[in-house]
Amino acid sequence: MDKTSNYIIRAENLVKQVHSPAGILTILDNISLEIKYSESLAIVGVSGSGKSTLLGILAGLDLPSSGKVILDNVELTGLDEDGRAKLRNRRVGFVFQSFQLLPGLTALENVMLPLELAGKSDADEWAREQLAEVGLADRMAHYPNQLSGGEQQRVAIARAFVGKPAILFLDEFTGNLHQKTVGQIMELLFRLNSDRGATLLLVTHDTNVATHCSRKLTMAGGRII
Amino acid sequence: MWIKLSLTYLKRDWRAGELRLIALALIIAIASLTSVNFFTNRINLAIETQATELLAADLVVRSGEPIKQELIEQAGALGLKTALTINFHSVIVFAGKLELAEVKAVQPAYPLRGRLQISEQLFSGETASEDIPQPGKVWPDARLFQSLGLETGDRVNLGAASFDAAKVLTYEPDRGGDLFNIAPRLLMNIADLEATELIQPGSRAVYKLLVAGPGDAVVGFRALTSKYEEYEIQGIRDARPELRAALDRTKQFSGLAVLVSIALAGLAIAMSARRYAVRHFDNCAIMRCFGAQQGTIVKIYFTQLLILALACSGIGCALGYLGQEGLAALMSGIVSRPLPAPTLTPVLIGMSAGVLAVLGFAMPQILRLKNVAPLRAIRRDLIPLPLSNLSIYPAAIGCLLLLTPWQSGSLNLTFYSFIGLLITGLSAFLAARVGIHCLDRLRAKVGIAVRFGLANVVRRADLSTAQILAISLGVMTLTLLTLSRTDLLANWRDRLPEDTPNYFLINIQPDEVAAVKTFIKTRGGPMAQAYPMIRARLVTINDKAVNPDDYEDDQAKHFAKHILNLSMAETLPANNRLVEGEWWDDAGENLFSFEEEFAGALNIVTGDRLTFKIADKRVTGTVANLRGVDWDTFDVNFFVIANPGTLDDYPTTYITSLHLPPERKRLLIDLIRAYPNVTVFDVDTILGQVRNVMEQVIRAIEFVFGFTLLAGVIVLLSALQTTHDERRYESALLTTLGAGRNHVLTGLFAEFAFLGLVAGIISALAATAAQILLAEYVFKIDVTVNPWVWLITPLLCTLIIVTAGLLGTRKVLSTPPMVALKQV
Numbered sequence A: 001m002d003k004t005s006n007y008i009i010r011a012e013n014l015v016k017q018v019h020s021p022a023g024i025l026t027i028l029d030n031i032s033l034e035i036k037y038s039e040s041l042a043i044v045g046v047s048g049s050g051k052s053t054l055l056g057i058l059a060g061l062d063l064p065s066s067g068k069v070i071l072d073n074v075e076l077t078g079l080d081e082d083g084r085a086k087l088r089n090r091r092v093g094f095v096f097q098s099f100q101l102l103p104g105l106t107a108l109e110n111v112m113l114p115l116e117l118a119g120k121s122d123a124d125e126w127a128r129e130q131l132a133e134v135g136l137a138d139r140m141a142h143y144p145n146q147l148s149g150g151e152q153q154r155v156a157i158a159r160a161f162v163g164k165p166a167i168l169f170l171d172e173f174t175g176n177l178h179q180k181t182v183g184q185i186m187e188l189l190f191r192l193n194s195d196r197g198a199t200l201l202l203v204t205h206d207t208n209v210a211t212h213c214s215r216k217l218t219m220a221g222g223r224i225i
Numbered sequence B: 001m002w003i004k005l006s007l008t009y010l011k012r013d014w015r016a017g018e019l020r021l022i023a024l025a026l027i028i029a030i031a032s033l034t035s036v037n038f039f040t041n042r043i044n045l046a047i048e049t050q051a052t053e054l055l056a057a058d059l060v061v062r063s064g065e066p067i068k069q070e071l072i073e074q075a076g077a078l079g080l081k082t083a084l085t086i087n088f089h090s091v092i093v094f095a096g097k098l099e100l101a102e103v104k105a106v107q108p109a110y111p112l113r114g115r116l117q118i119s120e121q122l123f124s125g126e127t128a129s130e131d132i133p134q135p136g137k138v139w140p141d142a143r144l145f146q147s148l149g150l151e152t153g154d155r156v157n158l159g160a161a162s163f164d165a166a167k168v169l170t171y172e173p174d175r176g177g178d179l180f181n182i183a184p185r186l187l188m189n190i191a192d193l194e195a196t197e198l199i200q201p202g203s204r205a206v207y208k209l210l211v212a213g214p215g216d217a218v219v220g221f222r223a224l225t226s227k228y229e230e231y232e233i234q235g236i237r238d239a240r241p242e243l244r245a246a247l248d249r250t251k252q253f254s255g256l257a258v259l260v261s262i263a264l265a266g267l268a269i270a271m272s273a274r275r276y277a278v279r280h281f282d283n284c285a286i287m288r289c290f291g292a293q294q295g296t297i298v299k300i301y302f303t304q305l306l307i308l309a310l311a312c313s314g315i316g317c318a319l320g321y322l323g324q325e326g327l328a329a330l331m332s333g334i335v336s337r338p339l340p341a342p343t344l345t346p347v348l349i350g351m352s353a354g355v356l357a358v359l360g361f362a363m364p365q366i367l368r369l370k371n372v373a374p375l376r377a378i379r380r381d382l383i384p385l386p387l388s389n390l391s392i393y394p395a396a397i398g399c400l401l402l403l404t405p406w407q408s409g410s411l412n413l414t415f416y417s418f419i420g421l422l423i424t425g426l427s428a429f430l431a432a433r434v435g436i437h438c439l440d441r442l443r444a445k446v447g448i449a450v451r452f453g454l455a456n457v458v459r460r461a462d463l464s465t466a467q468i469l470a471i472s473l474g475v476m477t478l479t480l481l482t483l484s485r486t487d488l489l490a491n492w493r494d495r496l497p498e499d500t501p502n503y504f505l506i507n508i509q510p511d512e513v514a515a516v517k518t519f520i521k522t523r524g525g526p527m528a529q530a531y532p533m534i535r536a537r538l539v540t541i542n543d544k545a546v547n548p549d550d551y552e553d554d555q556a557k558h559f560a561k562h563i564l565n566l567s568m569a570e571t572l573p574a575n576n577r578l579v580e581g582e583w584w585d586d587a588g589e590n591l592f593s594f595e596e597e598f599a600g601a602l603n604i605v606t607g608d609r610l611t612f613k614i615a616d617k618r619v620t621g622t623v624a625n626l627r628g629v630d631w632d633t634f635d636v637n638f639f640v641i642a643n644p645g646t647l648d649d650y651p652t653t654y655i656t657s658l659h660l661p662p663e664r665k666r667l668l669i670d671l672i673r674a675y676p677n678v679t680v681f682d683v684d685t686i687l688g689q690v691r692n693v694m695e696q697v698i699r700a701i702e703f704v705f706g707f708t709l710l711a712g713v714i715v716l717l718s719a720l721q722t723t724h725d726e727r728r729y730e731s732a733l734l735t736t737l738g739a740g741r742n743h744v745l746t747g748l749f750a751e752f753a754f755l756g757l758v759a760g761i762i763s764a765l766a767a768t769a770a771q772i773l774l775a776e777y778v779f780k781i782d783v784t785v786n787p788w789v790w791l792i793t794p795l796l797c798t799l800i801i802v803t804a805g806l807l808g809t810r811k812v813l814s815t816p817p818m819v820a821l822k823q824v
């Protein structure tokens, strides 16, 4: 494999099919794409077009029915579940639509989680720094339900960045936010990323959000158009 | 790393109340397990201590020759107290009358355990004595006083010496054997023995060395003595049979109750763990996204559970210890001295049982968590492996199987409990399925609100089945326990009614029976039936001579060696059960009926031909049947009964019993004056002792029962909790769609009522079946089936489930739907 590849992600002929009562359902229909290091890519499309499914496969959360994914020069589709978990831990960050903070952990503990899972000893220090960077220095000991939606999403962004991932996957991460907050969050995201240079892959049905990105792909019916 | 995470999670889940039910169930189970274990442990110690009283020592060395001085010195060197006793038969002479007595000469230290009881006059108040007779004095027992017509202070002759009959000996701790079979007793001081000139080299006498002291010294001495061929060692034996039976049943019942509380707690743990797992799917998905490997997830939750298990078991053990103190206080009257301190084994058992229960019942649920797909973070509907709600049962049963050997102490009990649980489980499963199926049909015929509730039951068929199963098992075991408890208590009260005979009259001559009856009747005393009694020795079985040395078992040796009391009867005596063969009617041949355990000890079966030697004649006959006898009643019972006619030509006396209140005791003095050959046995003391034990046993049972009730409540709570989250969401949804409060309530009511009713019916039926089995095969008592159970249990069960269910969901209705929807 070409170690010096310019692409953090290369996907070839991804097909995802599921069995449903109505027969075989094709959710992803032969998708190939390449994403360069430090690129920011938006995938847009109406609800149900297969965006989340694609994101899940690219991030190694799920396997395609056929085709392959190479993430940071490792063939994801050739790894087992624990191997993919390890890779995710080292190279990948996530921000989800419903924030998905662990409800019983404080903001700080939530941000520490990826570092702790990686066995880092100075998790606490890094996490504090990261939280301060997203402007939550005074909310570290708060629990998710004591934070507003925007604040929760900032914690989620801090958590995504804290492990210094090469690529960040964001699935409809503005979906539960006020339009006003969306702007602030997008701004925060790109500001943070300006010195880190991580690849961003945003999945959204909000074309506004997409305009912040350097490239945009549109999906419909499981294909890129 | 995961240990820290586990601790963080544990703290958080604890705060969130997620683990409360698991913890509560565990604490209750372990507390009941430990307290009962502590208690049985202590009771066993106490029984052993009491048994040493029956030896009057901790260990007895017995020989036909005088005990060697060196052995006595060795015992002393080990720090043991010693006392010598010498037993022999001799004739006591008073005023021209002779009576054969078993003389026992003792050293001043006798008895080393327990106390002698004496009275100043025949049938007057007893007092405990710290001493033995002074030199020059003897203490004959009541029978000697009666048969020789003695008054205290009279001088009796024994061998070459004469003695002052100073006191009536009423109780000696080591007077074992068959109450009616031994010769009367005379207790004397060993210092006077020489003066009687009765013990010469070669005289038949039994020499005993009694020792007592610290346990390890006793063990050391036993080892030392076993090197001498000529010495027989007697160790601790069992306490009184009638007490033992009661204590055994208490142990069995407690064992059952504990089993039940563990099973119930296990169910509660499993059901709460299921809910816990479901609520943690999201957490795990996120952790997986951020790179937690499956193994890490398992480690985190495993550690968390382990810490929880250890903490709860610790608390349970501590509570158990306190509980046991309570039990011990309740039963303190069984033994005269304070119960010995318990050993720590129950703590070990409690801790391991706690860990095992959590692993067995909760781990299968928790293991599901490792299968949570990380993709669930973006697709909420992904649920790991549709693990059936029923799959918890095999793990649970396995876990119970591991836990029971410690507990029940009875294979039968374990076996029947499992069969019971299994059958209940299966029938509950089937009934639930059928019920749910019928419900589906019924749906169209009911109103919209009820339909919604019933539809829920059908839609969650798997979960509903699991719920019905859990509720049935819970309610069934509680019903069963209530029924068994009632049975046991009724049985014990029946056994010792107010007018239980406290005196036995023996040696009534055949031609006196009618007169004695009238004598007692005219003085207002009741008299039970008089039974013939023939003294006989078993000489051959199937023409083979009976030799005590052929038997391993001590009891069998005893039976083979000693004279037995035979009786004759036309019909099967009350309180006897036929266990093998047939009762006779007009047989025309010689037939015998044997008590089953006695027959078992001597390897006698129906059809065997036996010969008894009665005086100098022999009688031969066939064993027609075996009988079961309740030895824990105070009725007159015989090991061997012959059919009418068989023993007609042999010397016969009669035995009867009567109940006399203390103020009427005088009647006995008049009676033996009028009929000097009649001997009176006083069992009033023993009777009081047994009654006392029964009362305490009953209280102990109530106590253990209380623990189990608690465990049952916890199960019901957790069964309802399983669907709590779903129900909350649905109700919120319904309200959002504009359904009124009443509408939602009616739906919930229908759902709970169905669950409760089906579970209640199953429980009632299963409990009755199990009750009959337990009474028949484990407790061996009569059973009263109460049909009301079939009505009351389902009604009560429905009522409780509906009430608890509605109370539990009350919050749903007062929560704004928006909040409820968001929280899920």
Ligand SMILES: Nc1ncnc2c1ncn2[C@@H]1O[C@H](COP(=O)(O)OP(=O)(O)O)[C@@H](O)[C@H]1O
Pocket (backbone or CB within 6 Å): A018, A020, A025, A027, A045, A046, A047, A048, A049, A050, A051, A052, A053, A054
């Ligand atoms: N495992 C699955 N089983 C059945 N249908 C699925 C599965 N995964 C996704 N789908 C369907 O595939 C389509 C695409 O889903 P998704 O990728 O979530 O779309 P988007 O994120 O663009 O809204 C949807 O219609 C969804 O219901």
Ligand SMILES: [Mg+2]
Pocket (backbone or CB within 6 Å): A048, A051, A052, A053, A172
């Ligand atoms: Mg989507």
